[in-house]
Amino acid sequence: MKAVALSPIESRILLLRGEKVMLDDDLAVLYGVETKALNQAVRRNIERFPEDFMFQLTAEEAETLRSQTVTSKPGRGGRRYRPYAFTEHGVAMLSAVLRTPMAIQVSVEIVRTFVRLRRMIAANADLARKLATLEKKYDAQFRVVFDAIRDLMAPTPNVKRLIGFER
Numbered sequence: 001m002k003a004v005a006l007s008p009i010e011s012r013i014l015l016l017r018g019e020k021v022m023l024d025d026d027l028a029v030l031y032g033v034e035t036k037a038l039n040q041a042v043r044r045n046i047e048r049f050p051e052d053f054m055f056q057l058t059a060e061e062a063e064t065l066r067s068q069t070v071t072s073k074p075g076r077g078g079r080r081y082r083p084y085a086f087t088e089h090g091v092a093m094l095s096a097v098l099r100t101p102m103a104i105q106v107s108v109e110i111v112r113t114f115v116r117l118r119r120m121i122a123a124n125a126d127l128a129r130k131l132a133t134l135e136k137k138y139d140a141q142f143r144v145v146f147d148a149i150r151d152l153m154a155p156t157p158n159v160k161r162l163i164g165f166e167r
Contacts (some may be wrong), residue, residue: 009113014085020114021085022063022085027094030104030110039084041097048097053090057082088114 012026024042028035042049057065062082086094088111095107 007113009110010117013113013117016085017055019085019087020117021087022110023163024084024086025079027086027091027110030106031094031098031100032106035079037109038098039096042084042094045097048093049086049090051089054084054086056084063160066109070105094144143148 009030012022012030013020014023015021025035028038031038042054055152059082065083091110091114092107095104
């Protein structure tokens, strides 16, 4: 099986709370701004970012993420605040808040990546349905084969054959 290489954007998409999201620090890197500047722009335009566009990670989520990515411990440099997670719609809204040409290009590419992932998931769901149909079909065919094998394995009734010639 061939390994599929992830783009720099795809590798930064996480699944949190059942949503595909990107974290503020990853977005800041892609947009070429500091995380602090990105979050300030969001706070200045907070009405553009309802809960289904952006949410702040809980302490437990942030800790789990920190332990998975092996980042610094709280209080020893690094982040002072829990990260923000942006859904596909939140990422699209960021292009309206960060108005640099680079931000607009990056937003377009990120949205395209989300769309590509959605298509891949839909294709996999379709493949899973087809596989389930094939399994049901082949289970029925194999049942017939196994029934035939059992019939062949069953002992034949003992019929006494006479020895000699019939007259």
